[in-house]
Amino acid sequence: MIQNLVIVESPAKAKTIEKFLGKEFVVKSSFGHIRDLSKKNLGIDIEKGFKPEYIVNDDKKKVVDDLRKSVAESETVWLASDEDREGEAIAWHLSEVLKLDKKKIKRIVFHEITKDAIQNAIKNPRGIDYNLVNAQQARRILDRLVGFELSPILWKKVKPALSAGRVQSVAVRLLVEREREVFAFSSSSFFKVVALFKGDTEIKAELSEKLLTLKEALDFIENCKTAIFTVSDVSKKPSKKTPAPPFTTSTLQQEASRKLNFSVSQTMTIAQKLYEAGHITYMRTDSVNLSDTAIDAAKKTIIEEFGEKYHNPRRFKTKSKGAQEAHEAIRPTYFDKQKITGSTGEQRLYDLIWKRTIASQMSDAQLEKTTVTINISTSTYKFIASGEVILFDGFLRVYLESTDDDSDESGKDLLPPMKAGQILTPKEITANERFTQRPPRYTEASLVKKLEELGIGRPSTYAPTISTIITRGYVLKEDREGIIRKYISILLKSGKITKEEKTEITGAEKAKLFPSDIGIVVNDFLVEYFKNILNYNFTATVEKDFDEIAEGKIEWAKMIEQFYRPFHKDVEKTLLESDYSKGERVLGTDPKTGKSVTVRIGRFGPIAQIGENDTEKNVKAQYASLLKGQLIETITLEEALSLFNLPRNLGLYEEKEVVIGIGRFGPYVRHASKFFSLKKEDNPITINLPRAIEIIEEGRKKEREKVIRVFEEESSLQLLNGRWGAYINYKGDNYKLPKGSDPQKLNYSDCIKIVNEQKPTNKKKKVSGKTKR
DNA sequence: CAGTGAGCGAGCTTCCGCTTGACTT
Numbered sequence: 001m002i003q004n005l006v007i008v009e010s011p012a013k014a015k016t017i018e019k020f021l022g023k024e025f026v027v028k029s030s031f032g033h034i035r036d037l038s039k040k041n042l043g044i045d046i047e048k049g050f051k052p053e054y055i056v057n058d059d060k061k062k063v064v065d066d067l068r069k070s071v072a073e074s075e076t077v078w079l080a081s082d083e084d085r086e087g088e089a090i091a092w093h094l095s096e097v098l099k100l101d102k103k104k105i106k107r108i109v110f111h112e113i114t115k116d117a118i119q120n121a122i123k124n125p126r127g128i129d130y131n132l133v134n135a136q137q138a139r140r141i142l143d144r145l146v147g148f149e150l151s152p153i154l155w156k157k158v159k160p161a162l163s164a165g166r167v168q169s170v171a172v173r174l175l176v177e178r179e180r181e182v183f184a185f186s187s188s189s190f191f192k193v194v195a196l197f198k199g200d201t202e203i204k205a206e207l208s209e210k211l212l213t214l215k216e217a218l219d220f221i222e223n224c225k226t227a228i229f230t231v232s233d234v235s236k237k238p239s240k241k242t243p244a245p246p247f248t249t250s251t252l253q254q255e256a257s258r259k260l261n262f263s264v265s266q267t268m269t270i271a272q273k274l275y276e277a278g279h280i281t282y283m284r285t286d287s288v289n290l291s292d293t294a295i296d297a298a299k300k301t302i303i304e305e306f307g308e309k310y311h312n313p314r315r316f317k318t319k320s321k322g323a324q325e326a327h328e329a330i331r332p333t334y335f336d337k338q339k340i341t342g343s344t345g346e347q348r349l350y351d352l353i354w355k356r357t358i359a360s361q362m363s364d365a366q367l368e369k370t371t372v373t374i375n376i377s378t379s380t381y382k383f384i385a386s387g388e389v390i391l392f393d394g395f396l397r398v399y400l401e402s403t404d405d406d407s408d409e410s411g412k413d414l415l416p417p418m419k420a421g422q423i424l425t426p427k428e429i430t431a432n433e434r435f436t437q438r439p440p441r442y443t444e445a446s447l448v449k450k451l452e453e454l455g456i457g458r459p460s461t462y463a464p465t466i467s468t469i470i471t472r473g474y475v476l477k478e479d480r481e482g483i484i485r486k487y488i489s490i491l492l493k494s495g496k497i498t499k500e501e502k503t504e505i506t507g508a509e510k511a512k513l514f515p516s517d518i519g520i521v522v523n524d525f526l527v528e529y530f531k532n533i534l535n536y537n538f539t540a541t542v543e544k545d546f547d548e549i550a551e552g553k554i555e556w557a558k559m560i561e562q563f564y565r566p567f568h569k570d571v572e573k574t575l576l577e578s579d580y581s582k583g584e585r586v587l588g589t590d591p592k593t594g595k596s597v598t599v600r601i602g603r604f605g606p607i608a609q610i611g612e613n614d615t616e617k618n619v620k621a622q623y624a625s626l627l628k629g630q631l632i633e634t635i636t637l638e639e640a641l642s643l644f645n646l647p648r649n650l651g652l653y654e655e656k657e658v659v660i661g662i663g664r665f666g667p668y669v670r671h672a673s674k675f676f677s678l679k680k681e682d683n684p685i686t687i688n689l690p691r692a693i694e695i696i697e698e699g700r701k702k703e704r705e706k707v708i709r710v711f712e713e714e715s716s717l718q719l720l721n722g723r724w725g726a727y728i729n730y731k732g733d734n735y736k737l738p739k740g741s742d743p744q745k746l747n748y749s750d751c752i753k754i755v756n757e758q759k760p761t762n763k764k765k766k767v768s769g770k771t772k773r
Numbered sequence: 774c775a776g777t778g779a780g781c782g783a784g785c786t787t788c789c790g791c792t793t794g795a796c797t798t
Contacts, residue, residue, distance in 0.1 A: 009792065032792025039787090059794095086791055140789075147788020154787085161786040168788085272793085284791085460790055468788095602777045609777085623777050647775095663775030675775065720798085727798065734798060 002026045005074035007067065007094060009081050012276045013113060017080075020115045021122075028070055030081065034060050035093050037144050046564070049557045050141055056097060064097055071098050076106060078125070083109035084324035085550065089136035092128050102127075112291035112328045113281065135550035141560055142166070142542060146533060149571045150526070157574075158522055158581050159601070163472055166539060167457045167465055169526055172474045173534055174450055175442055176515045176523040183634055185438035189487070191217035191431045195383050197229065197374075197424040201416045205374055205385035210434075214488060217431040218499070221492050223378040224429050231422040232382070233373040241365040243395040245288035245316035246329035246357045249459035250452045252283070255356070257445035258402040260348055263511070264444040265463040270345045271330070278333055279340050280353055284459040285327035286452075288316040290357070294331055298361040301335040310394060312363040321455030322543050331357040355399040362395035370415050374424060387415030404446055426492075433487040441512040444477070456539045466513075474519030480629065481681075482508030517606040517632045521583035529574040532567070587637040597640055599632045606632050608640040625662045627684070642685050650689040658692050660684050671696050713748045717755070730755045 003024040008014050011029040018027040035056045037043030045051040056064050071077055077100055079091035091107055094100070106125035110117040143166055150164035191214070193207035211217045247255070252271065256262040262270070271283035290298070295313055302311045318325060332354050340350050368391055374383040390396065442450070448462045457465055469475045482505040489502045515523070527534045535541075542563070548554045584600035587608075595611035606626040613621045624643035626635065647661035647670075659670045660678075667678040669692045676699035678684060682691065708719040708726060718729045726743035728735040728751050735758045737743060741750075 011793075030792080031794095033790070034792095036790090037788090060792095063792095082791085090791070136790095143789045145788085149788095151787035155785095163787045165788045276793095458790060460792080465789090604777060607777060613778095621777090625777085661775065668775065670775080729798090736797085 002070065002074040004076050004078060005070050006078040006080050009087065009090060010282070012278075013282070016113050016278070017118055020118045025078075026070065026074070028067060029063075030067065030090060030094060031060070031063050033086070033090055033093065034064055034067075034097060037140065042148055043144060044141055050560050050564070052137060052141060054093070054096075067094070068098055071100065075104070077104055078122070079105055079107045079128070080109070080121070082326035083111065084326040085132055085136040085139065085546070087326055088129050088132040089140075092130070092133040095128060109326075111287075111289070111326065112293075114291050114293045116293070117291065129550075131552040132550045134556040135546040138549055138556040138559055139542075139546055142563060145560075145564055145567070149568065150530065150533070153529075153571065153574055153578075154522060154525070157578055158525060159518065162518075162522060163468070164522070164526055166533065166542075167451075167461065168468050168472075168474075169523070169534055170454070170456055170536060170538070171447060171451060171465055172469055172515065172519050172523050173527065173536075174447065175469075175475055175513050176520050178439060178442060179515050179520075180633075181439045182441065187435045187438060189433050189435050191488075191490075192434045193217070193220065193429065193431045195224075195229075195374075195429045196427045197385075198427045199416050199424070201414070202427065203372075203385050203415060203418075203424065204413060205372070205383035208382045208384050211431065214433075217433075217490055218497075220379065220381070221429060221431055221490050221497055224376070224426070224492055225495060225497070226378060228377040229383070229424045229426060230375045230377070231372060231418050231420055231424065232375045233371075233420060234418055235371050235373075237369045237371070238391075239367045239369050241367065241394075241396065243314075243359040243362060243364075243399070244356065244401040246290055246331055246360045247353060248286050248288060248318075248320075248329060249284050250286075250320075250448050250462060252330055252353070253448050253462065254404075254445040255352060255402060256349060257443060258404070259352060260345075261511075262345070262349070264448060264466055266345070267349065268463045270343075270349045273342070273346055274340075274350055274353075277340075277342065277346075279337070279342075279346075279350055281329070281331050281333060282327045283330055285325075285330060286318065286320060286323040286459055287325040287327055288318050288329045289325065290315070290331060290360075291328055294328070294335075294357075295361065297335045298358055302358060302362055306362070306397060309392075310362050310397065312394075313361055316360070320452050321540060329357070356401075359395040359399035362398070363392070365390060365394040365396040366392040372415060372418055385415060387413050389414060404443075405440065428491060428493040430492075431490040433489070435485070435487075435506070438507075441509060441514065443512055447513060454536050454539065455543060456536075469519070472518075473516055474522060476514045476516055477511060478509070478514055478629075479511060480507070480509040480514075482506050517583060517601055517626075520631070520633060521581055521601060524583070525578070525581045529578060530567075530570060532570075583632050585632055587635070587640050590641060597637060599626065599635055599640060601632070606630075608635075608643050610644065627662070628666065628680075646684060648684070650687075650692055653689070653693050653696065658689060658696070660687055660692065669695050674699070708743055709746075711748045711751065717748070717751055719743055719746065719751065728754055 004026065006017065006025055006027040007030055008017060008027060009030055009032055011031065014027040014029045018025065035054045038053045038055045043053045045053065079094055081087040081090040095105055107128050108121040108125050110121040147165040151162065154162040154164055191211040193211065195205045197203040197205065211220055253264045253267050256267040268283065271280065274280045275283050299311055299313060330353060335358065338354060340347060368389045370387045372385040374385065376382065444466050447466065451457045451462065470477060484503050485506045486501050486503050488499065490497065490499050532538060545554065545559045549556045549559060582600040584598055587597045587599060589595065590597050590610050593610065597608065597610050599606065599608045608624045608626060610622040611619065622644060624646060630639065647659045650658045650660060653671060656672045661668055661670060662684060667682065667684040668675045669678060676695050678687065678695060706721050708721055711717045716731045720727055720729050726737055728737065735755050737754065
């Protein structure tokens with residue numbers, strides 16, 4: 001007989017809590033939600049007041065059975081899921097599914113996993129908050145209605161297997177609109193003037209005004225030839241810097257992206273490992289709060305490591321919309337552990353978390369900013385030199401938060417002492433043409449930041465949302481090469497002016513999110529017919545209603561009713577009235593044939609088309625796929641026409657034709673009826689024969705290396721080289737090698753053993769009820 | 774698989790949030 005059974009959401013949490021409680025407590029985990037709306041159909045009976053049909057998923061049956069056994073043996077069941085909407089619902093689902101006797105259950109909550117917090121919680125049990133549960137049901141039902149009514153419209157009107165939802169569709173919209181801002185942006189140029197003055201240390205000063213034209217710049221520089229430069233003012237201002245709050249999920253994702261180049265999902269996987277190893281607190285949180293225990297422990301470490309002067313305890317307030325604050329901020333569990341053992345990724349992420357948390361409890365940095373104004377005798381403009389001295393480093397000693405834009409130039413130098421009236425001699429003055437910046441494309445992390453600002457999505461869904469919009473093909477995560485841009489540079493040195501044209505690379509992108517054609521078409525369709533759902537404030541608006549449900553002010557079914565009736569009318573209207581949406585655009589006419597050139601989404605992606613099919617006259621349209629990076633919205637007539645130069649015959653190699661084309665898997669070179677894919681950097685329109693031969697040879701080499709060994713004993717058993725290293729192929733099935741085995745040393749019986757012991761890895765298996773995102 | 778298809782029709786796809794493995798050619 002168990003006296004007390006405690007149920008929490010996470011097994012790692014269960015392990016920790018068990019240590020804090022006495023022997024009379026057994027702690028188990030529900031592994032998150034234990035049941036959900038049926039997936040076979042809508043799972044909601046609309047006519048019966050939106051009655052939900054809940055089902056215990058197959059992969060949760062074991063968990064539920066196990067809990068059921070424990071419950072049968074226990075006197076009291078403590079439902080200790082998180083103190084937020086979802087957590088309350090989990091507690092309720094548990095009580096329903098496990099058919100818990102109301103007298104037997106106690107609902108407890110804590111925001112931090114500390115001994116005090118947990119013992120305190122045990123002393124203050126309450127009942128299940130049904131209002132909060134209903135708010136969760138409303139949230140769940142609304143999301144299901146939106147997702148399961150919108151997606152099928154897309155299957156009919158755009159393409160099968162597409163999806164739409166309250167969160168993902170808005171995420172895509174953000175990307176599409178940003179991309180359009182990028183298209184629409186026209187950059188203008190100006191001249192930035194910088195002077196270097198002689199001195200013990202060189203003084204760098206920037207002109208107070210941007211000069212807009214070349215003539216202005218030339219005139220100004222000309223005037224500088226004879227000018228006298230006098231220091232007119234030296235002003236010193238104290239300033240300070242304050243540390244950033246401890247990490248939440250989204251800020252951790254952002255900083256790990258900026259400082260460590262981790263993707264959002266990489267960060268979460270590594271954080272999960274750190275959490276399971278007991279190194280950090282829970283990694284899915286929207287709270288910046290630290291427990292008293294943590295604040296004390298940080299204090300101790302800071303004073304020991306850096307001294308009293310560096311310590312300044314702080315409490316931070318969460319600002320983000322819709323935060324539910326069921327957990328602490330993400331912090332090290334033990335501050336005295338400055339380093340941990342584990343993979344490099346784990347060590348680096350832990351280091352980041354350690355530093356960020358410690359810095360948040362440290363003193364402000366004290367700075368002194370100096371601004372020197374320099375008069376120019378021949379102009380009303382002034383040069384400004386600015387410098388910064390750190391008087392006391394404070395938290396900067398361990399950590400400084402990064403920013404998204406990397407254009408952090410000048411102004412941070414140390415300046416030599418100067419005083420008003422002092423005359424400065426220029427070493428050189430340059431006027432470089434600069435360009436206004438287009439808006440930046442989103443990275444995974446900056447998209448998460450934006451979604452959080454809008455109150456859309458939750459810490460547990462940021463990473464899955466990004467992978468959903470990528471796997472649906474709405475969005476591509478890509479690097480793009482920059483283009484070469486010319487700019488004018490004017491230099492005044494030793495009394496002589498030189499003007500030259502220089503070049504720079506601009507617009508290169510690394511791991512940025514780009515909307516695809518299908519993403520754009522789907523977005524435009526949804527924005528046209530479902531403005532309300534696609535509105536950036538939609539989530540915020542319904543969240544207000546959910547809050548009112550949680551407070552018991554309104555009834556959940558009424559709220560859903562009010563949302564659903566007009567929404568469903570729109571659904572029916574759209575199904576009836578909207579056209580099939582292919583995103584077609586007419587580019588113009590083909591000068592060769594006089595036929596019209598159009599681009600649209602075809603069965604296998606975006607295509608260009610010349611003319612129409614006419615079966616009576618036996619006229620066939622010509623088709624060509626768009627290249628990677630080309631969009632229906634922006635492709636020009638010329639670019640589209642050049643696609644029709646494919647397939648292109650480049651000539652002969654080994655007496656066989658070398659042909660370039662574009663297929664299902666992108667650009668290829670065909671030779672002797674074999675296909676090899678072109679590399680990312682190759683352009684099929686411009687590629688030449690020598691390069692094509694290189695690709696053919698490379699492909700042949702890979703093919704030769706593919707087979708490591710075929711066994712004489714049985715020809716159907718092969719050792720092959722794949723994308724992830726060596727593997728075994730036996731009668732068409734693949735088997736992975738045990739870790740650390742050397743493929744060169746495996747003999748026939750080793751391989752047979754592996755085949756018999758392992759399940760094949762390439763079996764297409766239908767995982768019932770499991771969401772693959 | 775290296776094309777953008779015929780005609781008919783059955784059967785399938787999908788949401789968000791809470792969790793962790795299982796698994797990847």
